[in-house]
Amino acid sequence: MRLLKHLKLTVALALAALIMWALWPLTASANPETLEVTAPSPITLGSLYGATGYATGTSSTSGTVLCEGYANGYTLKINSNKADGIMQEPGNQKLANALLVTADLVDGTGASATQVIADDVTVTTGLQEVGHTTASSSGTNNIALSVKQAKQITGVPGATYSLTLTFTASVN
Amino acid sequence: MKKYLTLALTLAALLLGAVWPLPAMANPGLRVVGAKLDITVSPGEAITHRMNVGLGKDDSPMDIGVEVRDLGTYSAKNFITIDNPSFHLEPGQSRDVTATINIPADVGDGGRYAIIGIAQKPAPGVAIQSLVAIDVPILLTIKDSHLVHSGKIKEITCDEVVSTQPTVISITIENTGNHHYRVKAELTISNASQKVLDTIYIPLTPSSIKPSMSSQLQGTFTPKSRLPAGVYTVKSRVMLEDDTLLDEASGSFELKEPYGPPAAINWPVIGGAIAAIIVVGSLIFFFVRRRAS
Numbered sequence: 001m002r003l004l005k006h007l008k009l010t011v012a013l014a015l016a017a018l019i020m021w022a023l024w025p026l027t028a029s030a031n032p033e034t035l036e037v038t039a040p041s042p043i044t045l046g047s048l049y050g051a052t053g054y055a056t057g058t059s060s061t062s063g064t065v066l067c068e069g070y071a072n073g074y075t076l077k078i079n080s081n082k083a084d085g086i087m088q089e090p091g092n093q094k095l096a097n098a099l100l101v102t103a104d105l106v107d108g109t110g111a112s113a114t115q116v117i118a119d120d121v122t123v124t125t126g127l128q129e130v131g132h133t134t135a136s137s138s139g140t141n142n143i144a145l146s147v148k149q150a151k152q153i154t155g156v157p158g159a160t161y162s163l164t165l166t167f168t169a170s171v172n
Numbered sequence: 173m174k175k176y177l178t179l180a181l182t183l184a185a186l187l188l189g190a191v192w193p194l195p196a197m198a199n200p201g202l203r204v205v206g207a208k209l210d211i212t213v214s215p216g217e218a219i220t221h222r223m224n225v226g227l228g229k230d231d232s233p234m235d236i237g238v239e240v241r242d243l244g245t246y247s248a249k250n251f252i253t254i255d256n257p258s259f260h261l262e263p264g265q266s267r268d269v270t271a272t273i274n275i276p277a278d279v280g281d282g283g284r285y286a287i288i289g290i291a292q293k294p295a296p297g298v299a300i301q302s303l304v305a306i307d308v309p310i311l312l313t314i315k316d317s318h319l320v321h322s323g324k325i326k327e328i329t330c331d332e333v334v335s336t337q338p339t340v341i342s343i344t345i346e347n348t349g350n351h352h353y354r355v356k357a358e359l360t361i362s363n364a365s366q367k368v369l370d371t372i373y374i375p376l377t378p379s380s381i382k383p384s385m386s387s388q389l390q391g392t393f394t395p396k397s398r399l400p401a402g403v404y405t406v407k408s409r410v411m412l413e414d415d416t417l418l419d420e421a422s423g424s425f426e427l428k429e430p431y432g433p434p435a436a437i438n439w440p441v442i443g444g445a446i447a448a449i450i451v452v453g454s455l456i457f458f459f460v461r462r463r464a465s
Contacts, residue, residue: 033208037304038201064201070208072378164294170287170307171208172379 033069037076037169065169072172079166201231202304203266204290210311216277223308225290226266234261235293238269240286245384246350248284248312251275273312281317282350285382286310311352311380320349321412326386328408328423330393335432338394341372343408344386345419352380353412359391360407369395369404376413399431 067074205224213219227234236259240252256269271288291305313319327344341359357374372391381387389410404427409420 034203034205035207035306036201036203037306075379164301164303166291166303166305168289168291168305168307170309 034066035068035070035074035169035171036064036066037167038064065167067169067171070171074169074171077168077170079168201228202234202236202290202292202306203227204306204308207306207308208311209271209308212313212315213273213275214315215275215279217275219273219275221271221273221310223269223271223288223290224266225261225269227261227263229264231263233263235259236261237289237291237293239289239291240271241289243285243287243309243385244347244382246282246284246382248273248286248310251284251312252286252288252310254288271310273310275312275314279314281314282319283314283352283383284312285352311382313351319351321351321353321416321418322347322349323353323355323381323410323418324348325408325410325419325421328406328421330406330423330425333425333427333431335429338392339425341391341393341406341408341423341425343374343389343391343410343421345381345389345410346386347381347383350383352382354378354380355387355389355410355412355418357389357391357411358409359393360409361393362405362407363399364402364404366405369399395431395433397433399427401427401430403427 065074065076203224203226205226206222209221211219225236225238238254238257240249240254242249251273253272253274254269255272256267259267261267269288269290275284288308288310289305290308292303294301294303323345325343326346327342329342331340333339343357343359345355345357347353354377356376359372359374361369361372363369370393372393374389374391377387377389403424406423406425407420408423410418412418
């Protein structure tokens with residue numbers, strides 16, 4: 001009786017394996033050696049404009065990197081530049097000096113890194129490596145980007161600033 | 173038979189649901205097929221590398237720029253010409269970009285390197301924007317030339333040692349040869365009387381170090397026992413993948429106060445608590461069951 005039960009289970013498992021084999025998508029061969037990168041959509045920092053006094057605000061967004069077919073995975077770097085124009089009123093030297101941009105790279109296969117990539121809007125920062133993955137055949141990273149404003153501009157008329165973040169992926 | 177088939181279908185559905193690959197992204201962004209070229213070439217040879225640059229169907233239109241950049245002093249930048257340095261992509265569109273690489277007859281020994289940068293162009297007048305780019309590394313090894321794999325440890329640094337906290341030790345290694353390689357490292361920590369306290373192994377770097385370029389390797393030292401105040405030595409050895417020694421150097425860090433190791437996990441207490449929860453849970457279960465019957 002017990003033998004029959006085992007036989008039934010074996011047959012069922014074999015059939016299940018056959019069905020899975022038939023239905024499994026051929027993703028690996030369909031798209032060899034491809035690297036894709038999606039930047040987080042433009043950051044919303046509406047609260048910065050026209051704000052008065054000191055306040056804190058955070059904006060978050062996310063993008064992805066997909067690497068297929070490369071044995072050594074990839075590295076993602078973020079370049080922040082053009083962070084300028086915030087001090088437009090003469091004499092107001094330190095009104096807004098703490099714009100934190102952090103990126104969190106989370107990989108299902110292991111790599112994870114959180115890094116502050118720009119900590120002062122008055123400083124142009126260079127290329128920063130955020131993290132890398134060594135996925136053997138494919139890997140997807142989610143990049144969670146958050147921008148935190150620790151101090152806001154104190155009602156400087158017409159004050160604006162610009163910030164460009166470039167997400168650069170390259171195969172290792 | 174019907175029973176087996178039902179069971180098999182149920183099992184297959186469950187397993188497929190659990191392990192089916194995630195669907196492709198709705199918004200795949202910038203995509204490059206042929207995002208790396210790592211080959212051996214002969215002096216005087218001309219080769220081409222085709223890259224396909226595309227956007228997803230749901231993406232926004234994008235202006236793309238392609239430029240060739242240096243990658244260290246052994247540059248291949250001047251060997252490379254791009255047929256399509258600037259173009260516009262609509263959603264779902266793709267375009268081929270071909271790099272023609274002419275290797276000079278007198279190219280010399282070792283490797284030659286460059287980056288083909290494929291990047292979204294910024295929109296004019298937009299204050300805050302995120303852009304995407306893909307760097308295509310070009311690694312050319314000159315056939316039958318003399319490949320030099322040498323390196324020098326430029327710096328060993330230790331983070332401030334704080335009691336009960338792990339300490340990060342960093343080594344900066346420069347590729348002083350003429351060809352790229354990956355490295356791994358070994359850090360040996362000793363006390364003033366040369367007693368080895370720990371050996372830390374840093375695994376093979378994910379990307380290779382190109383000639384004239386440096387890379388920082390990091391290892392974490394967590395003392396297993398209490399350390400008295402004093403100066404400790406860090407001996408580092410950096411090796412190629414096949415264990416060939418590239419360079420070794422020593423550094424040190426100072427403990428101004430005695431170091432206490434991180435608190436160990438008290439497994440007997442945790443195990444005892446789990447066992448107690450199981451016993452109490454079982455007692456409650458049996459008690460309720462007896463009363464119900």
